[in-house]
Amino acid sequence: MPNLESNFAGIKSPNPFWLASAPPTNTGYQVMNAFKAGWGGAVWKTLGQPIVNVSSRYGALSYKSTRMMGLNNIELITDRSLEVNLKEMKEVKEKFPNHALIASMMFEKKEEWHDCIKRCEDIGVDGFELNYGCPHGMCERGMGSAVGQNPDVCEKITSWVTEKATKPVIVKLTPNISDITKPALAAQRGGANAVSLINTINSVTGINLDTMDPNPTVSGLSTHGGYCGPAVKPIALNMVSELTNHPDFKLPISGIGGVETWQDAVEFFLMGASTVQVCTAVMHYGFRIVTDLIEGTSGYLDSHKMHSVGELCGITAKKLKKWEELDLNYKVIAHIDPEKCIGCQLCYIACEDGAHQSISVIPGQRVPMIKEDHCVGCNLCSLVCPVDTCISMVKIETGKSKITWKDHPANPLAKVKAF
Amino acid sequence: MTKTVEKTDALDLERKFSKIKPLLKSYEASVEASRCLFCYDAPCINACPTSIDIPMFIRQIMSRNVEGSAKTIFTQNILGKSCGQVCPTEVLCEGACVYNAMNEKPIEIGRLQAFATDYAIKKNIRFFSKGKKTDKKIAVIGGGPGGLACAHELTRLGHEVTVFESAPNAGGLNTYGVAPYKYSNKESQEEINYISQIGFEIKTNHKIDSKSLSELEKKYDAIFLSIGLGKSNKLNIPGENLKGVYGASEFIHELREKEQKITVGKNIIVIGAGNTAIDATVETSKLGANVTVVYRRTEKEQRAYYFEVDLAKVHSARFMYLTTPIEILGKEKVEGLKCIKNNLKFEPIKGSEFVIPCDMIISAVGQEKMVDFYKNISGLKIDSGKVIVNKDFQTSNLKYFAGGDCVNGGKEVVNAVSHGRDAARGIDRFLMEKVSS
Numbered sequence: 001m002p003n004l005e006s007n008f009a010g011i012k013s014p015n016p017f018w019l020a021s022a023p024p025t026n027t028g029y030q031v032m033n034a035f036k037a038g039w040g041g042a043v044w045k046t047l048g049q050p051i052v053n054v055s056s057r058y059g060a061l062s063y064k065s066t067r068m069m070g071l072n073n074i075e076l077i078t079d080r081s082l083e084v085n086l087k088e089m090k091e092v093k094e095k096f097p098n099h100a101l102i103a104s105m106m107f108e109k110k111e112e113w114h115d116c117i118k119r120c121e122d123i124g125v126d127g128f129e130l131n132y133g134c135p136h137g138m139c140e141r142g143m144g145s146a147v148g149q150n151p152d153v154c155e156k157i158t159s160w161v162t163e164k165a166t167k168p169v170i171v172k173l174t175p176n177i178s179d180i181t182k183p184a185l186a187a188q189r190g191g192a193n194a195v196s197l198i199n200t201i202n203s204v205t206g207i208n209l210d211t212m213d214p215n216p217t218v219s220g221l222s223t224h225g226g227y228c229g230p231a232v233k234p235i236a237l238n239m240v241s242e243l244t245n246h247p248d249f250k251l252p253i254s255g256i257g258g259v260e261t262w263q264d265a266v267e268f269f270l271m272g273a274s275t276v277q278v279c280t281a282v283m284h285y286g287f288r289i290v291t292d293l294i295e296g297t298s299g300y301l302d303s304h305k306m307h308s309v310g311e312l313c314g315i316t317a318k319k320l321k322k323w324e325e326l327d328l329n330y331k332v333i334a335h336i337d338p339e340k341c342i343g344c345q346l347c348y349i350a351c352e353d354g355a356h357q358s359i360s361v362i363p364g365q366r367v368p369m370i371k372e373d374h375c376v377g378c379n380l381c382s383l384v385c386p387v388d389t390c391i392s393m394v395k396i397e398t399g400k401s402k403i404t405w406k407d408h409p410a411n412p413l414a415k416v417k418a419f
Numbered sequence: 420m421t422k423t424v425e426k427t428d429a430l431d432l433e434r435k436f437s438k439i440k441p442l443l444k445s446y447e448a449s450v451e452a453s454r455c456l457f458c459y460d461a462p463c464i465n466a467c468p469t470s471i472d473i474p475m476f477i478r479q480i481m482s483r484n485v486e487g488s489a490k491t492i493f494t495q496n497i498l499g500k501s502c503g504q505v506c507p508t509e510v511l512c513e514g515a516c517v518y519n520a521m522n523e524k525p526i527e528i529g530r531l532q533a534f535a536t537d538y539a540i541k542k543n544i545r546f547f548s549k550g551k552k553t554d555k556k557i558a559v560i561g562g563g564p565g566g567l568a569c570a571h572e573l574t575r576l577g578h579e580v581t582v583f584e585s586a587p588n589a590g591g592l593n594t595y596g597v598a599p600y601k602y603s604n605k606e607s608q609e610e611i612n613y614i615s616q617i618g619f620e621i622k623t624n625h626k627i628d629s630k631s632l633s634e635l636e637k638k639y640d641a642i643f644l645s646i647g648l649g650k651s652n653k654l655n656i657p658g659e660n661l662k663g664v665y666g667a668s669e670f671i672h673e674l675r676e677k678e679q680k681i682t683v684g685k686n687i688i689v690i691g692a693g694n695t696a697i698d699a700t701v702e703t704s705k706l707g708a709n710v711t712v713v714y715r716r717t718e719k720e721q722r723a724y725y726f727e728v729d730l731a732k733v734h735s736a737r738f739m740y741l742t743t744p745i746e747i748l749g750k751e752k753v754e755g756l757k758c759i760k761n762n763l764k765f766e767p768i769k770g771s772e773f774v775i776p777c778d779m780i781i782s783a784v785g786q787e788k789m790v791d792f793y794k795n796i797s798g799l800k801i802d803s804g805k806v807i808v809n810k811d812f813q814t815s816n817l818k819y820f821a822g823g824d825c826v827n828g829g830k831e832v833v834n835a836v837s838h839g840r841d842a843a844r845g846i847d848r849f850l851m852e853k854v855s856s
């Protein structure tokens with residue numbers, strides 16, 4: 001049995017599966033139920049100055065009969081008083097001393113940050129997460145993503161916190177930025193002990209076509225909301241890998257964005273995260289999903305003869321290179337298994353209309369044929385095929401040695417070798 | 420007291436004859452529709468005799484464009500509603516669905532089709548109108564699926580159409596034949612009203628005979644025959660005239676006409692094992708009878724679809740194969756059926772006679788062809804009672820076109836619809852070419 005215990009920048013927890021700061025961590029009642037269910041840590045719903053929320057608040061993207069592929073919200077930080085939150089946080093910490101309890105915070109003035117840090121440390125929190133991420137509402141007041149998008153401000157505020165806090169400080173990054181490494185490095189300069197990402201992405205999930213009102217509607221109006229859930233995972237994985245691969249960035253990473261199953265969690269670890277945080281999947285299915293996260297991850301480590309999550313950390317991130325470093329002589333072509341093929345011909349029409357005209361159909365025969373000398377090996381057919389493993393991409397021996405764009409004769413900037 | 424009893428009886432009857440494939444609810448339909456893979460050159464289309472663009476209409480249901488979906492269906496098959504409910508989809512579209520190859524449940528194409536078309540019919544959304552007037556008049560004899568499809572298409576093409584139907588209601592076997600747990604009288608009439616709004620006339624209680632036929636020939640530019648099949652075939656064994664012996668199509672006609680409010684025997688024997696035999700078996704079982712099916716051939720050879728036979732078995736019917744009926748016993752009323760076991764060559768096995776006691780016999784050994792009627796049409800060629808037509812559904816008497824059961828000898832509603840539609844186009848070409856040349 002691998003050991004799932006986690007030490008994230010000095011914050012210890014029984015496992016690396018944490019609840020993200022969001023509605024599932026609104027109250028002590030919820031967090032205690034989550035710990036009972038098996039979650040290793042929880043980042044409390046962001047504390048800050050009093051706010052008022054709107055109704056309604058969430059919008060979702062459904063695909064065919066799949067509900068909530070993506071979720072967005074226009075909710076603000078906690079709408080309960082600091083006193084109530086602190087009282088319940090204290091109770092949680094007393095009942096679950098070995099679980100990680102992290103206070104998420106968002107303030108404007110230095111004194112406000114300092115005051116909250118002190119009160120949180122007094123009740124025994126294990127660390128802090130600075131919310132520089134909310135892309136709606138709070139940013140209009142100079143907080144949230146307004147901080148995360150400006151590296152100088154990000155660094156300054158982080159240093160306000162780190163000069164006061166005795167517990168580890170995590171900076172939560174917004175993805176609403178073109179280069180994620182900039183605010184991450186600023187946080188590092190500001191003395192942060194770790195980063196977490198991603199917060200939610202600017203979005204409008206859809207429009208009610210009867211009323212032409214945007215979702216989620218507040219009396220006919222709306223505002224852009226923060227997008228999360230399964231649909232955002234690819235964006236989050238990329239951003240995590242960019243930090244892992246940055247030579248100057250040294251802090252541990254808590255991966256967030258679309259984690260639902262153990263496979264999602266393992267992907268974040270392979271990209272360089274050492275804990276993951278979950279929000280949407282819990283809002284969809286409840287705390288019980290953690291069982292699958294724990295068992296699935298353990299089983300995966302076992303099957304790879306590994307003993308801890310740390311061993312996974314960053315393995316795949318290293319395999320992400322610049323495009324110009326890829327081998328242009330590597331070649332695969334599609335191969336159809338006629339035994340598995342059900343004859344839907346989706347591969348045919350996808351390649352014919354949407355790619356490279358490399359598949360033919362023979363009248364009276366349902367199994368299509370790959371034109372092997374035409375196929376460019378793009379994968380599209382294997383992606384549309386509804387039958388698992390029916391189309392495989394087979395490596396072709398070209399007999400040519402590796403060549404990258406850097407050295408390619410077609411590249412005007414290449415250091416051209418004698419050919 | 421009696422009143423309440425009647426009420427519960429009616430409710431009971433309704434429950435027993437409730438739809439085996441109930442109408443999908445809107446949510447169910449969109450979930451089912453979203454399973455469809457939207458195959459290219461989809462095999463389900465090729466398996467539909469009217470070639471409905473199935474992936475397209477299903478996609479339209481998925482995108483909640485149910486009206487557009489109904490239009491896609493009706494463009495190919497104006498009786499899309501009844502077809503969705505009565506087609507043996509297991510051996511047609513759904514049997515060809517690629518999901519079968521994955522050993523997964525095929526898409527419920529029939530039920531989705533019924534869902535979309537029902538929506539348009541209930542809301543009376545009309546997609547077609549009368550074409551530009553051609554001054555051609557066409558008589559359609561027989562108001563069943565074939566005749567209705569032909570009349571609708573002819574009207575779209577601008578011709579003046581009158582349908583002559585001998586029964587008090589149109590619809591043919593949709594009204595007086597198919598099992599009521601698939602299609603009800605009310606639905607059949609709703610569908611006919613919907614279709615005929617385009618502007619053709621249906622004259623019910625108008626049986627065409629030799630006299631009226633010659634009048635039609637004078638008055639109309641072309642005549643479409645869709646008169647279906649005739650009476651049930653005789654068994655040709657002694658005792659056939661006893662009380663309690665019925666032909667299957669006559670029995671079912673009465674059942675449909677009286678909306679199942681009939682009484683049947685306690686112990687019934689159905690002779691034959693085609694789809695009509697199985698329908699009669701299930702229907703009488705639902706009315707409380709113990710039914711035994713007697714059939715000369717083996718289980719494998721029975722013409723009824725496997726899923727229909729399964730339905731009969733669910734209704735506790737007993738099947739006796741390799742059994743030949745030789746005499747119906749009884750004084751005035753049927754009391755039993757004398758049978759003999761036969762071998763695979765239908766040779767009786769000596770000494771194997773036995774009697775099955777019963778109080779009702781339904782013979783379902785096929786239907787006669789309308790040969791007597793065809794004698795009235797000069798030069799009309801028939802082959803084993805089936806009217807011979809060319810690819811335009813024109814007969815050897817060029818004024819006459821024909822389609823449906825009277826041409827194919829008895830298939831499905833959807834085949835009759837496909838014939839009717841294509842015959843209309845054939846008639847149009849025939850009449851309009853004459854005009855232009």
Ligand SMILES: Cc1cc2nc3c(=O)[nH]c(=O)nc-3n(C[C@H](O)[C@H](O)[C@H](O)COP(=O)(O)OP(=O)(O)OC[C@H]3O[C@@H](n4cnc5c(N)ncnc54)[C@H](O)[C@@H]3O)c2cc1C
Nearest residue numbers: 505561563564565585591592627647823824830831832835
């Ligand atoms: C018991 C039974 C169950 C069936 N179940 C199914 C099923 O579940 N699914 C399915 O797809 N198919 C089923 N079929 C087959 C299907 O009903 C027929 O294939 C289809 O109805 C043929 O249509 P049609 O228009 O050719 O003939 P019909 O439906 O037979 O219509 C012919 C019409 O012509 C009228 N007519 C006849 N002679 C004259 C005349 N001289 N003057 C005026 N009118 C006349 C008749 O009254 C009738 O209305 C069933 C058939 C039977 C007998």
Ligand SMILES: Cc1cc2nc3c(=O)[nH]c(=O)nc-3n(C[C@H](O)[C@H](O)[C@H](O)COP(=O)(O)O)c2cc1C
Nearest residue numbers: 020021022046073131199228229257258278279280
């Ligand atoms: C309704 C809702 C409210 C949220 N509130 C906060 C918040 O107060 N503070 C914060 O840091 N993140 C907040 N988030 C962002 C989540 O913590 C998380 O970063 C994001 O949802 C991505 O993870 P997921 O894909 O698992 O949901 C919120 C998300 C949702 C859906």
Ligand code: SF4
Nearest residue numbers: 341342344345347385
């Ligand atoms: S997509 Fe797959 S199953 Fe469909 S035809 Fe192509 S190979 Fe066959």
Ligand code: SF4
Nearest residue numbers: 351375376378379381
């Ligand atoms: S891999 Fe791409 S190019 Fe090759 S057959 Fe498939 S879709 Fe066409």
Ligand code: SF4
Nearest residue numbers: 455456458463516517
């Ligand atoms: S074969 Fe099945 S999955 Fe494919 S288009 Fe037809 S109904 Fe849809």
